[in-house]
Amino acid sequence: MITPSSLVLALLQAAAAYGYANPGSCSGACNIHDPALIRRDDGTYFRFSTGNLISFATSSSIEGPWTPRGSVLPADGSRIPNSGSKDPWAPDVHKVGNLYHVYYSVSAFGTQDSSIGLASSRTMEPGTWTDNGAIGVTSRNGKQYNAIDANLLVDGHNKYMTFGSFWQDIFQVTLTPDAKRATSAAVNVAFDPAGTHAVEGPYLFKYNNLYYLFYSWGSCCHYDTQRPAPGQEYKIKVCRSNSPRGNFVDANGVPCTQGGGTVVLESHDNVYGPGGQGVYDDPTHGPVLYYHYVDTNIGYADGQKLFGWNTLDFSSGWPRV
Template identity: 70%
Template sequence: MYFHPFLAVGLLHAAVASGYANPGACSGTCNIHDPALIQRDDGTYYRFSTGNGISYASASAIEGPWTAVGAVLPDGSSIDNSGSGDPWAPDAQKVGDLYHVYYAVSKFGSQESAIGLATSETMEEGSWTDHGSIGVVSTTGKQYNAIDPNLLIDGSNNYMTFGSFWQDIFQVTLNADATSATSAATNVAFDPEGTHPVEGAYLYKYGDYYYLFYSWGECCGYDTSKPAEGQEYKIKVCRSSSPTGNFVDANGVACTEGGGTVVLESHDNVYGPGGQYVSSHFSAKYLTSTITNNLRGVFTDPDLGPVLYYHYVDTTIGYADGQKLFGWNAIDFSGGWPAV
């Protein structure tokens, strides 16, 4: 159990030197990688993360205290892949009456990858059914890597955005119950420079726009090989009036041509924030017409509104992957672009 001392002081202390707010408070089980957050109808929060068969925890509030529940896939995935014993990069959504956790099966740096699905009616430990691959797969030589899935439900349409390095971020449509792909993959974001370090996309609808958030830079191994300054993880965004393409940054540069506006980057004691998701915060009792995002239905929090959550390194603690922490911030869209 870990309680983060400098986060507990309050919700949004301004980091004056950087212009970014520090992460919100977290207590309990806070050392995680690639968080995915959802709230059950009874108000309980569930947070899924990479490792140990998709480990997950629950809490009565986003601040915690977070208590470990168990694993979604304690015996690994049924997908026939060399990474099946260690599924990772979860995305948690509610589709109809079922809770969906999408996951990736791969090895670090490999294109031999697939996206799978597990479902549950309750999210209780032991209640998960593994459905294996949803038909989004990649092999050596493909333009994309089939990892880091994210589902957007937009009316009657289901969009799965995914990808990591190679030609970066792609998208497919899924069937009505969001269990299998029904289209070919199309490219929605690409950085042509260097190693093309774009991954972990999250598509979010707010107002008239679809916002494509993603992680840019080097994610991992900071304790053994720290990247050059500015090359570590950061969170960027592009937007479009369509969920399927033509995303541009705040300067009008296409996201498929290296565009991307920084939302959150290293500041103060926060280093390498990424693996992000966005939620309009979570319980159906807070249904409004203001937030038109349909990530888990149309949800918002009357106090916080949309929330950006991610993992990061606290430089006062350590840079190892196992020391990464759960971070979150309320985000403001009033200027047309998300601001932390």
């Protein structure tokens, strides 16, 4: 007997058998890590990324040409007191009211000495950013979570922040109406009990009244010196729910808190280790999955990672590129 769930799974398996589409074209400044994408009301695309105190570039199209515009944070770094890196990671950008918010992570690689901060601007132009400092989501050794890789979902009047990396993986808090401070305790929404709990970089996206939790699974970095075993490199997975607050399951019905997760995009052809993703509902292309990856024809170093994007098809109820 064919059930709705088995039909969906068969469609996903059939789609995977045909392979993945190549990334969309990119020109100009395309070497980035952890992209975050938004389109300003005048049609200008802004793309933020890790490095250079949260660097950003602009373009008239998602395809480019991308032009570097500078840094979000000042030369002396974030206001957040932290013993880790002074060069923040993993930006996330959204418009809240009349302000553009860029959330960032201050941490040291592989540690829980981490905080999530916020910078804001009315225009996103160089020199207009205000660093608001920490938003009240921090972690130290002994916490269940690592307070990095923040992502905001604005759902009507409600603001949800999903975040996390390894340890017990992905958590969520609610935020104040202005999305500047956390207002609730952190709740676990995704956990892979196997291995090193290699889950991070969540992105919560609402589509057709369902909530899709995208995340990166596997080893993200240092591929030029520490290549992971085949299949253990970065890939993008997803679970979904009727609620933004949890009970996310994959296409097989396995809870995301019990190791569930349906693969959306993984290594193929010369594309290796796609991840650090977000989703943007583009006025031209519709829902777009964007991410970084390495082109094996070029090299595996972190500094060689490229901006990639693909349109998403939700026709089966589950996103596929």
